Amino acid sequence: MPQIKENFFESILFRFESCSCDCVEDIVHVAPGEEPNRQYKLQAIPMKPLVFAYAAKKGLVRIAPNGTIEESNILGNLISLPNKPMKEMAKFIEENGFLFPIRAGGYEKFDATEVYYIINRLRLTVELMTAANEIHKDYQKIVKLTLSLLFAGDVKIKTDVMEKEYMTCHHPYMDILRTADFGVSYARKQEEFNADYYVVNDSIFGTYKLDTQEYNDIKGGYSIEPGFRDPAFRGVAALYLNLDGTPMERKITDFMFHYFHEVGMVDFSNGMNYFSVPKEENFTNKMKEVLLEIANFIVGEEINANLDGIHPVYDAEKMMPSWKVDSLLCAAYFSIFYLKPDLELYRPCDNPKCGKYFLVRTTTTKIRFCSTECCNCVTQARYRKKKREKESE
Numbered sequence: 001m002p003q004i005k006e007n008f009f010e011s012i013l014f015r016f017e018s019c020s021c022d023c024v025e026d027i028v029h030v031a032p033g034e035e036p037n038r039q040y041k042l043q044a045i046p047m048k049p050l051v052f053a054y055a056a057k058k059g060l061v062r063i064a065p066n067g068t069i070e071e072s073n074i075l076g077n078l079i080s081l082p083n084k085p086m087k088e089m090a091k092f093i094e095e096n097g098f099l100f101p102i103r104a105g106g107y108e109k110f111d112a113t114e115v116y117y118i119i120n121r122l123r124l125t126v127e128l129m130t131a132a133n134e135i136h137k138d139y140q141k142i143v144k145l146t147l148s149l150l151f152a153g154d155v156k157i158k159t160d161v162m163e164k165e166y167m168t169c170h171h172p173y174m175d176i177l178r179t180a181d182f183g184v185s186y187a188r189k190q191e192e193f194n195a196d197y198y199v200v201n202d203s204i205f206g207t208y209k210l211d212t213q214e215y216n217d218i219k220g221g222y223s224i225e226p227g228f229r230d231p232a233f234r235g236v237a238a239l240y241l242n243l244d245g246t247p248m249e250r251k252i253t254d255f256m257f258h259y260f261h262e263v264g265m266v267d268f269s270n271g272m273n274y275f276s277v278p279k280e281e282n283f284t285n286k287m288k289e290v291l292l293e294i295a296n297f298i299v300g301e302e303i304n305a306n307l308d309g310i311h312p313v314y315d316a317e318k319m320m321p322s323w324k325v326d327s328l329l330c331a332a333y334f335s336i337f338y339l340k341p342d343l344e345l346y347r348p349c350d351n352p353k354c355g356k357y358f359l360v361r362t363t364t365t366k367i368r369f370c371s372t373e374c375c376n377c378v379t380q381a382r383y384r385k386k387k388r389e390k391e392s393e
């Protein structure tokens with residue numbers, strides 16, 4: 001086991017041991033002129049052991065056998081992969097091992113699309129933590145990230161050596177939404193009889209009057225955006241009228257109802273883009289406050305669902321408590337579990353060729369690059385561009 005020399009490693013909160021992985025690509029040519037099938041395969045290399053450690057303010061790092069930091073920004077590197085070509089993922093896997101335990105002594109196939117999806121899920125979680133804790137908040141971005149995580153589908157993965165399959169976080173709210181009851185209770189029928197609106201006990205606006213005719217239109221498939229059917233909005237409206245859930249379930253419902261209804265409907269099948277220009281003026285401060293609560297709740301659910309592979313153990317030799325971490329993905333989630341986003345958060349590097357996320361103090365706005373190399377690279381490119389423009393004048 002390597003001796004850790006750096007002083008800041010006195011504050012290691014957990015460590016994770018694994019090994020390098022060989023990642024190869026099989027290209028199968030099916031027919032002339034057609035795109036070949038690409039299949040990726042993995043094999044663990046126990047001869048190349050790896051040690052990772054997490055320390056506050058440093059994040060998750062890989063430690064060399066001589067005890068120095070070999071790679072300092074594992075999480076920031078990992079979550080930048082979905083924007084990069086497959087060869088970058090293969091390189092990452094070779095240097096840091098696979099996200100999950102994998103067998104040695106023979107190749108095992110893996111689905112790159114699923115792995116990208118799992119990494120992207122982690123990235124959305126980190127991005128939402130950042131967006132919700134920035135001093136100047138981009139609320140539209142927070143909405144988009146929150147909905148992306150909440151509505152993300154389940155992905156499962158299992159390698160030969162894993163005891164049970166891994167599944168991405170499943171938000172229980174989505175089960176409530178999918179089974180929303182469109183019916184109207186007896187008490188609600190009385191309301192219809194007495195007035196042309198229902199009174200909803202709303203967690204954002206207190207009491208809210210929902211037009212009975214409008215609810216019937218929504219129920220019947222009427223869409224806020226003509227020409228589009230919004231199954232999400234239809235379910236949300238049904239829950240808005242009828243849900244007797246937990247305070248958070250109510251907040252998620254009330255927020256989505258008012259957001260879709262008064263600010264703008266998003267297209268779930270098209271990257272959460274708006275159908276038409278959102279009505280920013282209807283996005284009230286009270287809604288923004290509730291949105292932040294929801295964002296933190298969703299981030300919490302994503303992290304908790306991924307802490308399954310972490311077990312407390314007692315180190316009898318050192319007489320100290322420690323943690324056993326089952327996989328690199330677990331270690332990555334464990335590292336954001338320890339993050340204090342009011343103090344430090346991950347921002348993407350401003351060098352378009354890099355895109356790595358890096359840890360920075362929340363109050364800092366000046367540091368925009370992950371490294372001095374990236375900063376120099378962008379400054380030089382700018383200088384060259386200016387020079388070219390001058391020369392061509």
Ligand SMILES: [Zn+2]
Pocket residue numbers: 349350351354355356369370371374
């Ligand atoms: Zn960079």
